[in-house]
Amino acid sequence: MAHADLCADTKALTQALEEHASQADLDHEAAVQKRPSSPNGRFSRKPYVRPNSDGGAEQQRRIASAAIALPPLRKGDVMIDPLPISKEKEQLLSRTRPSWLPPKDPREEKKHLKEYQRMMAASLQAEKRRAASATQVVELKDSMNARLARVWETHVLPNWDTAIAEPRTRELWWRGIAPRSRGEVWQRAVGNELHLSEASYTAALGRAKVCQAELARLSTEQRRKRREARWFEDIERDAEETFPELRIFQAGRPMHEALLGVLMAYSFYRSDVGYSHGIHLPTALLLLTLFPLPSSSGPSSSSNVAPTFITLANLLNRPLPLAFLTADTAAIHRTRSLVLHTLSHKFPTLHAHLTAPGTDVRVDEWLDPLFSTLLCGPRGKLGVERSVRVMDVVVFEGDRACVRAAVAVLGRLESRLYGARGEVLEVLGWEGREAWEGSLGSEEEFLGGVREAGKRV
Structure with missing residues (x-):
């Protein structure tokens, strides 16, 4: 329709120019395809981008598109096209169509290659x-931790008794204690009502070694x-199964001896209890927070490990873990009843299923692994980061x-x-x-779910 008003000679000249332009584009594309590429798969020369009115963003997009390495020529599959490729057929191979299909129109090939480059870009x-x-x-997380650390170091720790009593301070431990302040905060929040010392740790470990x-x-x-x-x-x-993803508590790893030392010392400190499966996980969390990296004093130095032993003993001396x-x-019956009562209000359908006679699963089988590990979960399933955040709250708010x-935890896992x-x-049991x-x-x-679990319906 654009040529309708032109004379016959002018129309013929215009059509000839258009065909020449199309052929020039095809010739240019063929030359680009045959041009040697650089070792990294990109063209050795920077592609030319025509100026346009779309602005710098569009120009950058086109440059990125043109710089994308094109897919290789489709030379066939011996299972489908076992015959050798002739020289004539080799000239018609496409990058976007299998060799056993009819040749693709050059214009279509060019269009598809440009689409490929745009998608890859x-x-x-x-x-x-x-x-x-x-x-x-x-x-953002690092910046937040730095700000939290300043608050703990400049406001809370120097004025501990007063600051801890302030309602606004409670928000700090729910938001997560900054890593560099966490060790000191945990020790002060747990306290030392048992009046233990480094000598207590050394004596208990000595009895274990003997x-x-x-x-x-x-x-x-x-x-x-x-x-x-x-x-x-x-x-x-249990040491071999302690947060295996970290690879620091297993035999030959940096914190293996420290973990064994604390667990052995606690077992002989509380010889009436001995070693209880599950406490290796909160012990590992305390070591991660309180135990310094191996230094010239040695990874098993009592001065390094004693704070973990003292904090663990006092933490496990609280009513629920004890x-x-x-x-x-x-006491165990009261704890289970409180959990079931809360569960019946927050997740009534799940409560009905877990307590139904037809389910044939006892409460202790799916609940005790949580409390015996201080919420780390069987096999540490809660994960280190979430367990640490839960401990930030537990050291202050207790049972x-x-x-x-x-x-x-039960609410988050409800669908399973x-x-x-x-x-x-298989989800909640010790062997699951x-x-x-x-x-x-x-x-x-x-942590939002933990807070929600304590609110009245």
Whole structure:
């Protein structure tokens, strides 16, 4: 329609010019395809971009598009096209169509290659945006930790008794204690009502070492009759399964001896209790927070490890963890009843299923692993970061925070707990292998669930 008003000669000249321009584009594209590429797969020469009115952003997009390496020529599949490719056919090979299909029109090929480059350029830009976003999140978190640390160091710690009594300070531990302040804050929040010292740790560990040497001189049959032998075996086994993703508590790793030392010392400090499966996880959290990296004093120095032992002993001496350590039936029953009561208000359908006779699963089978590990979960399923954040609250708010966290865990895992007994225990039981990651949400989301669990309906 654009040529309708032109004379015959002018129309013929215009059409000839248009055909020449199209052929020139095709020739240019063929030359680009044959041009040698650089070792990294990109063209050795910078592509030319025509000036346009779309602005710098559009120009950058076109440059990125043109710089994308093109897909290789489709030379065939021996299973579909086993015959060798002739020279004539080789001239018609396409980058976007298999060799056994009819040749593609050059204009269509050119269009599809440009679309491919645009899509790849868009993908690269999206990846850059994701990387920038992740970097921004890390920087924001670091900035927040620095601000929190200043508050703890300049306001709370120097004025501990007064500051802790202020309602606004409670928001600080719910938001998470800054890592560089966490060790001192945990120790002061837990306290030392047992009046333990480095000498207490050294004495308890000394008794453990003497017993270990004595057991080594006994026969296998004699060792089997000694409960201390079982303690040592269980401690060694649990150390290998302590937050394996960190790779620092297993044999030969930096914090292996420190973990063994604290667990052995506590077992002989509380010889009436001995070693209880599950306490290796909160012990590991305390070591991660209070134990310095190996230095010239050595990773097993009593001055390094003693604060972890003291804090652990006082933490486990609180009513709820002590009830599970000493198998105090009445106290354990009260704790279970409180969890079930809270669960019935917050998640009534889940409560009805878990307590229904047809489910055939006892409360202790799915609830006790949470409390015996101080909410780290069986096999540390809650994860280090969330467990640390829960501990930030537990050291201040005690048993009630443990109950709220237990209900929050059950609520987050609700969709996976409506099966039969075996399915429930695969998630919550001691031997269950099903991971929790993916159901708990981010640290902030999970802590929000813990707070919500304590609010009245």
